[in-house]
Amino acid sequence: MAKRRRRYQNRHGNRNKTKYIVIGIVGLVIMITTLALTLLVKNQKITLKAPWTLEKSTRIKTPEETLRTYFSYIETKEYDKMYELINEESKQSVTSEDFIARNQKIYEGIEASNVQIQITQVDDSSELGAAISYDMTLQTAAGEISFPNQAVLTTTKEGNYQYLIAWEDALIFPNLTKTDRVKVSISQPERGAILDRNGNLLAGKGVASSVGIVPGKLNEDPTQDLNQLAELLKVSVESIEKKLSAKWVKDDSFVPIKTISKLTELEQTTRYTSDETLEKRARNDALLSIPGVMISDTQVRSYPLGKAASHLTGYIQQVTAEDLEKHPNEGYLETSVIGRSGMEALYEKELKGINGCEISIVNEEGKTKLVLASLATQDGKDIQLTIDASLQQALYESFAEDKSSSVAMNPYTGEVLALVSTPSFDSNDFVFGMSQELWDSLNEDERMPLYNRFRQKLVPGSSFKPIIAAVGLETGDINPEEDYGNAGLSWQKDASWGNYKVTTLHETSPANLENAIINSDNIYFAKTALKIGSEKLQSELDQLGFNTDIPFEIGLSKSQYANEGDISTEILLADSGYGQGQILVNPVHLAALYSGFANDGNVIKPYLLYQKQVQPQIWLANAFQMENANLIKSAMEQVVSSEHGTGHAAYREDIVLAGKTGTAEIKASKEDKSGTELGWFGIFTSDKEVDKPILLMNMVEDVKERGGSGYVVRKDKEILDQYFGTQQ
Incomplete structure (x- = not known):
């Protein structure tokens, strides 16, 4: 029994010895690791990404830990926790509210981020505290700021901390005193210009008239004068009074009320002028007759082509609170502008530039003691487009009274020469301050001047027939020489169509492909679509960019062949053959497809950004076989050259x-007599070597009883005469 007890004790005694050895080894490893980490921390750059989290039972025992924890709260904006880490003596000299306000204003004012410290020396030999030397680096709105600094910490036995910081303003920046302040100066860049291919201004610097009031020169009772001013400027009296009551306004201040278009020197001196100029003169005379009102020049964003290019250029406006929230840390200030539509919005990043910024310490007299960081202003870049301003203006003037869209491009390079939508609005009105009356009139106008038609998808009518012809040739479903027979002016496949018939304006004999294109025979192309079949037609159109985004700088509506999925019926398929049914095509897309007939079957990618060395890009390589493309081009030449051709x-x-x-019918049913018509004309120079090659694709709404597509053909004739500089 005694032996078993001794064996038991020996066995457990050995276990205990082993246990103590293991604990000893683990303890030694912990001590070595702690020592290594301590040495590493004292000489290592520390990135302060998040504050140290402290449990109630945890104490920060080293001065280094205290300093790192303090600075970590800058990025989390926990200034109250920073205040907890300063000692009692410091708290007697600065209240919590003042401390938080001081640090918040400085660190958030300079947009401090990525705060890092590298501890270079620690002197903790004194029982009263420690001194830490460190290098600090932080990113700011003006770039990186880095500097050496020193912090003094005192010992404490209260709370979670063994050390607390002896705080002073110099802990923020070494040269900062209690009476100094940190100043952030922002200089806004000049917005880049938008230019046409020849360097002509489409959007950029211009001069306007700023109408304002010098308060000290107003009548004692200015009520009547303010009412008159509000009426002339089309603003409210309340808005004028609000501007006059701003804190910065003094008796001799010039308080801007509204920016208006400037009377040019010619407009001021010419004896015989337009009604518009006479109205502007009368308005200015009436404004200057009001006591205290002055008119001075001011620089503004100007759109020289006005309505002719506003859908293309877009416009800018003052940023809103919503903009500032949506674009944080992108350099926008309350006084900044932002592109709202068109090129102004598309190239906002390039046009806006980068703010200049200087961060400095200034004394109580406002004099600069030290520049901490500075970032040079970078003006916005100019954007040059392929647009020809003269052609843009000519197209607008020709179609200004219509509801239309115009696309002009070089069919061999893809350079877009003009994009016009009518009726239009004037981008300058947004710069001068859009009155509610004008805004309401634009929105309530049934012609929809704010609606950008060259971005939409529309019924192409017979302008789509060359595409159907190309598809039929590519699939081998049509023989260009085959005579379909003279079906007269109406036709249906069989009795299953009921009362529905396809109608056409001209009989075609022989009814082959060439004559069908020249005479624009609906019946021929309805039969062609049926020969191709819906499945193959849809597949071919998908390969021609239907139902996909068009590769273009401006977002365009996707072209379609059906409202929902497929061309579902035989009648719908037949109608699709001559550009009706549910076929909807974007004008830029259709223009690009026409370029395939000019380039041996390769569809050229349209583009807007100007290139000195033109490098055409093929969007759809071999979209049509060369012989098929040239066959259709030859027929399209006769559409114009033949006396029987519709163009x-x-x-x-x-x-x-x-x-x-192309004349597309827009009506509720076949029997509907109240519907309208869209007129189309696509035309291009078929000789690649011609000077100034061009492709025009124009669409005009409501051409019914105005000659249908013939109305558009006559307009385009005038445009081409101007463009080529020769009257025929």
Whole structure:
């Protein structure tokens, strides 16, 4: 029994010895690791990404830990916790409220981030505290700021901390005293210009008139004068009074009320002028007759082409609180502007530039003691477009009274020469301050001047027939020489169509592909679509960019062949053959597809950013076989050159042109007589070597009883005469 007890004791005694050895080894490893980490921390750069979290039972025992914890709260904006880490003596000299306000204003004012400290020396030999030397680096609105500094900490036995910081303003920046302040000066860049291909201004610096009031010169009772001013400027009296009551306003201040268009020197001196100029003169005379009102020049964003290019250029406006929230840390201030639509919005990042910024310490007299960091202003970049301002203006003036869209491009390079939507608005009105009356009139106008038509998808009518012809040739479902037979002016496949018939304006004999294109025979192309079949037609159109985003700088509506999925019925398929049914095409897309007939079957990618060295890009390589593309181009040439061609009114003897007209019906049913019509004309120079090659794609709404597509052909004839500089 005694032996078993001794064996038991020996066995457990050995276990205990082993246990103590293991604990000893673990303790030694912990001590070595702690020592290594301590040495590392004292000489290592520390990135302060998050504050140290302290449990109630945890004490921060080293001065280094206290300093790191203090600075970590800058990025989390926990200034109250920073205050907890300063000693009692410091708290007697600065209240919690003042401390928080001081640190918050400085650190958030300079947009401090990525705060890092590298501890270079620690002297903790004194029982009363420690001194830490460190290098500090932080990113700011003006770039990086780095500096050496020193912190003094005192010992404490209260709370979670063994050390607390002896705080003073110099802990923020070494040269900062209690009476100094940190100043952030922002200089806004000049917005870049938008230019046409020849360097002409589409959007950029301009001069306008700023109408304002010098309060000290107002009548004692200015009520009547303010009412008159409000009426002339189309603003409210309340808005004028609000501006006059601003804190900065003094009796001799010039208080801007509204920016208006400036009377040019010519407008001021010319004896005989337009009604518009006479109205501007009368307005200015009436404004200057009001006591205290002055008119001075001011620099503004100007859009020289006005309504002719506003859908293209877009416009800018003053940023809103919503903009500032949506674009944090992007350099926008309350006084900044931002692009709202068109090129102004598309190239906002490039046009806006980068703010200049200087962060400095200034004394109580406002004099600079030290510049901490500075960032040079970077003006916005100019954006040069492929647009031809003269052609843009000419197209607008020709179609200004219509509901239309115009696309002009070089069919061999893809350079877009003009993009016009009418009716239009004037981007300058947004700069001068859009009155509620004008804004309401734009929104309530049934012609929809704010609606950008060249971005939409529309019924193409017969302008789509060359595309159907190309698809039929590519699939081998049509023989260009085959005569479909003269079906007269109406036709249906069989009795299953009921009362529905396809109608056309001209009989075609022989009814082959060439004559069908020249005469724009709906029946021929309805039969062609049926020969192709819906499945193959849809597949081919998908390969031509339907139902996908068009590769273009401006977002455009996707072209479609059906409202929902497929061309579901035989009648819908037949109608699709001549650009009706549910076919909807974007004008830029259709123009690009026409370029395939000019380039041996390769569809050229349209683009807007100007290139000195033009490098055409193919969007759809071999979209059509060369012989098929050239066959269709030849027929389109006869659309213009033949006396029977629907586009003959645009014929020129000096330049070979190819084109296709289209009249699309917009109505509720076949029997609907109240519907409207869209008129189309696509035309291009078919000789690649011609000077100034061009492709025009124009659409005009409501051409019914105005000549249908013939109305558009006559307009385009005038445009081409101006463009080529020769009257025919």
